[in-house]
Amino acid sequence: MEKKVKAIVIKSSDYKEKDKHIVLFSLEEGKIFATLRGVKSPNAKLKFAKELFLFGEFVLAGETVTSCEVIDTFYDIVKDVDRYYEGANILTALNIVVGEEPNAQLFLETLKCLKSLAYENLPRGYVLSKFLISIFGSLGYRLSLQRCASCAGDFAIKRFFNFNTGEIVCLNCSSYDCVEISKLAYATMRHLAETPYEKLSTLKLNARGLDEALGLLLKNFEFRFSKSLSVI
Numbered sequence: 001m002e003k004k005v006k007a008i009v010i011k012s013s014d015y016k017e018k019d020k021h022i023v024l025f026s027l028e029e030g031k032i033f034a035t036l037r038g039v040k041s042p043n044a045k046l047k048f049a050k051e052l053f054l055f056g057e058f059v060l061a062g063e064t065v066t067s068c069e070v071i072d073t074f075y076d077i078v079k080d081v082d083r084y085y086e087g088a089n090i091l092t093a094l095n096i097v098v099g100e101e102p103n104a105q106l107f108l109e110t111l112k113c114l115k116s117l118a119y120e121n122l123p124r125g126y127v128l129s130k131f132l133i134s135i136f137g138s139l140g141y142r143l144s145l146q147r148c149a150s151c152a153g154d155f156a157i158k159r160f161f162n163f164n165t166g167e168i169v170c171l172n173c174s175s176y177d178c179v180e181i182s183k184l185a186y187a188t189m190r191h192l193a194e195t196p197y198e199k200l201s202t203l204k205l206n207a208r209g210l211d212e213a214l215g216l217l218l219k220n221f222e223f224r225f226s227k228s229l230s231v232i
C-alpha cells in the first residue's frame with residue numbers, strides 16, 4: 001500500500017551497490033526509515049531525494065520511495081561549510097530525539113530553522129542555539145527563562161543550570177552540582193528564545209555570551225538524551 005508524507009531527509013547512507021538508505025522526519029508519522037533504489041547511478045530519477053536537508057512530498061510503497069516532489073532543497077546550507085556543520089548538528093539532534101510518532105510542533109520548528117539557516121546569512125551558532133532551546137520545549141523540557149523552575153521566584157542576581165533535571169533555578173534552589181549561568185549567557189538564551197526565526201537577523205548577540213549559551217545548551221542536550229553533538 002502506498003502512502004504520501006511531507007518529510008525532511010535527516011540521514012542518508014549507502015546501501016548495497018546502488019541503493020541508499022534514508023531517514024525521514026515526517027510531519028505525519030515522525031521518523032521513517034526508507035530506501036531509494038538505484039539512485040547512485042547518474043541518471044536515476046530520484047537521485048536528488050538522497051540529499052540531506054531536502055524537504056519534499058514523498059510517496060512510499062512499503063519502505064521504498066517511489067516518487068518525491070521537492071518543496072525546498074535548502075541547498076544554500078550545503079554550499080557554505082560553517083552553515084553545513086551547523087545544519088549537520090541540527091539533523092543529528094533530530095535523528096536522536098525524533099521517534100516514530102508525529103510531532104507537528106517540532107516539524108514546523110525544523111522547517112523555520114532550516115529556512116533561517118539557508119537564507120538569512122546569520123552569524124554562526126544563532127540557529128543551532130535557538131533550535132536546541134526549541135527542542136527542549138517541544139519534548140517536555142521547556143527551559144524556564146523568566147522565573148526559577150523550582151520555586152517560581154525571581155532569579156534576583158544569579159541563576160543556575162541544573163543538568164540533572166534540565167531546569168534553570170535560582171540561588172536558593174540550586175544544589176552543589178548546578179552550574180552558574182553568566183549574565184551574558186542568560187541574556188543570550190532569553191533573546192534567542194523570545195525572537196522568532198524570521199527576526200533573528202535583527203539580533204546582535206555578544207560572541208562570548210553565545211559561545212557560553214551554546215555550551216550550556218549542548219551539555220543539557222547530552223544530559224537529556226544521553227548522546228552528544230559535536231561542537232561547531
Ligand SMILES: [Zn+2]
Nearest residue numbers: 148151170173
Ligand atoms: Zn528557586
